[in-house]
Amino acid sequence: MTSGSGGKSDLTGLAAVRLKESMTRFAVLRPHLEDGVPLSRAAADADISIRTAERWLTRYLGGGLVGLARSARSDRGSRKLSAEMVGLIEGMALRKPRPSAATLHRRIVEVAQQQGWSPPSYSSIHSIVAALDPALVTLAHEGHAAFRNRFEMVYRHRAEIPNAIWQADHTEFDILILDSNGAPVRPWLTTVIDDHSRAVAGYMVFLGAPSSLQTSLALRQAIWRKSDSQWPVSGIPDVLYIDHGSDFTSTHLEQVAADLHFQIVYSAVARPQGRGKVERLFGTLNTELLPELPGHLRGGKPATPPKLSLSELDAAVGAFIIGTYNTRVHSETGTTPIRSWVGNGWLPRMPDSLEDLDMLLVMVAKSRVIHRDGIHFQGLRYLAPTLAAYVGEPITIRYDPRDLAEIRVFHRNRFLCRAVSPEHEAETVTLKDIQTARTNHRRSLRSQINERITRVVDFLPDRARESDRQPEVEHRKRHVKLHTYREDKS
Numbered sequence: 001m002t003s004g005s006g007g008k009s010d011l012t013g014l015a016a017v018r019l020k021e022s023m024t025r026f027a028v029l030r031p032h033l034e035d036g037v038p039l040s041r042a043a044a045d046a047d048i049s050i051r052t053a054e055r056w057l058t059r060y061l062g063g064g065l066v067g068l069a070r071s072a073r074s075d076r077g078s079r080k081l082s083a084e085m086v087g088l089i090e091g092m093a094l095r096k097p098r099p100s101a102a103t104l105h106r107r108i109v110e111v112a113q114q115q116g117w118s119p120p121s122y123s124s125i126h127s128i129v130a131a132l133d134p135a136l137v138t139l140a141h142e143g144h145a146a147f148r149n150r151f152e153m154v155y156r157h158r159a160e161i162p163n164a165i166w167q168a169d170h171t172e173f174d175i176l177i178l179d180s181n182g183a184p185v186r187p188w189l190t191t192v193i194d195d196h197s198r199a200v201a202g203y204m205v206f207l208g209a210p211s212s213l214q215t216s217l218a219l220r221q222a223i224w225r226k227s228d229s230q231w232p233v234s235g236i237p238d239v240l241y242i243d244h245g246s247d248f249t250s251t252h253l254e255q256v257a258a259d260l261h262f263q264i265v266y267s268a269v270a271r272p273q274g275r276g277k278v279e280r281l282f283g284t285l286n287t288e289l290l291p292e293l294p295g296h297l298r299g300g301k302p303a304t305p306p307k308l309s310l311s312e313l314d315a316a317v318g319a320f321i322i323g324t325y326n327t328r329v330h331s332e333t334g335t336t337p338i339r340s341w342v343g344n345g346w347l348p349r350m351p352d353s354l355e356d357l358d359m360l361l362v363m364v365a366k367s368r369v370i371h372r373d374g375i376h377f378q379g380l381r382y383l384a385p386t387l388a389a390y391v392g393e394p395i396t397i398r399y400d401p402r403d404l405a406e407i408r409v410f411h412r413n414r415f416l417c418r419a420v421s422p423e424h425e426a427e428t429v430t431l432k433d434i435q436t437a438r439t440n441h442r443r444s445l446r447s448q449i450n451e452r453i454t455r456v457v458d459f460l461p462d463r464a465r466e467s468d469r470q471p472e473v474e475h476r477k478r479h480v481k482l483h484t485y486r487e488d489k490s
Contacts, residue, residue: 022068036280094140165195166237176295176306192222199337235348382419
């Protein structure tokens with residue numbers, strides 16, 4: 001068959017050098033084409049410009065691997081140079097640290113003059129360097145880890161049945177929202193995804209650095225039955241595949257795995273390829289959902305002013321996952337994630353109760369003593385009729401940081417009762433709310449103090465004014481670096 005009879009036959013007649021070049025360029029595009037990684041990120045990882053990546057993508061979509069091959073001769077610019085000169089240019093270009101184009105040209109010209117050779121032009125040197133295999137350049141300048149992550153082939157495994165393998169990971173969202181003080185902040189997202197169906201089992205939107213608590217909250221939602229009938233994904237996985245980060249490698253999470261009888265498998269250090277399915281979900285959210293919301297970041301700057309609260313962003317993410325991502329046909333599985341997860345019908349392995357699951361995943365334990373007016377914790381007071389018989393007794397309380405309106409009380413490792421805060425029994429009070437309220441109250445008191453001091457100072461002689469102001473200045477100097485509580489930094 002002639003070389004002009006079609007894309008596949010063209011490939012058979014493609015010269016080895018050009019075929020290698022095509023595969024190298026395809027390796028750059030692969031994360032975008034197969035894993036849904038944004039093209040800009042794939043280009044940055046391969047150290048090429050986004051315009052070059054877009055040009056390669058257009059050529060690939062139009063002509064496959066043949067389209068990725070250079071149409072011009074790969075030795076253009078070097079045909080008039082000796083093999084010795086070409087080898088010298090390539091060798092210098094691959095040295096560490098990577099020389100700039102101007103430095104490389106200057107050094108080559110100096111060597112050519114010393115050897116009595118005709119010095120090559122800047123464009124000839126540039127053409128030879130540009131023709132170098134990107135994989136070769138990456139290995140030479142960035143080392144084995146960078147080469148492995150970009151160019152080594154990955155075995156793409158898919159679990160055979162739902163809940164056999166779940167993957168969990170974090171990402172920082174490309175959006176700004178408003179925190180409880182009205183300040184713009186960038187939130188994080190933790191997701192848990194079923195490997196077989198690609199269905200999202202659970203997620204958690206939060207502020208601050210990722211922690212084992214955020215992972216636990218996302219797992220809690222993933223495992224337990226959802227109130228929305230359109231989101232049936234639930235159960236205990238056989239394997240949880242996660243990163244090696246400190247937020248995942250916690251003793252608490254290992255204890256949870258032991259109690260719920262599932263295995264934790266950590267991805268290889270600095271090798272994120274195995275988590276490509278989660279990365280693809282992150283890419284979908286960042287490219288499809290976030291651009292429609294106020295505060296979306298483009299080039300590190302918000303395209304529109306941030307307006308959403310954390311709860312509003314959480315609702316938007318949930319609506320997209322339930323109504324769009326989980327219910328549309330996935331390009332790799334050929335069906336919707338929900339339909340793939342449900343299959344012909346089956347019963348997932350479940351914990352005995354939601355209370356047992358909360359005790360394992362969510363509840364934080366603290367030691368307290370029962371007073372005559374109840375249990376004191378985080379500036380709140382908790383009461384329950386059962387506590388009357390245990391005044392003065394040491395107890396352990398467990399609480400959910402997302403809702404401090406209620407705590408659970410244990411006496412000598414035995415569940416005693418639930419105790420509620422009378423002032424907040426009809427509402428949800430988070431630990432973050434209490435910390436914010438403390439900070440605001442302290443600032444208000446400080447403002448009142450400064451206002452009253454200012455009124456007094458205005459009526460004092462000049463010398464007295466200075467001596468009266470001095471203690472306040474010294475107080476600030478002494479305390480500027482000392483923080484007893486995290487909220488004191490606000």
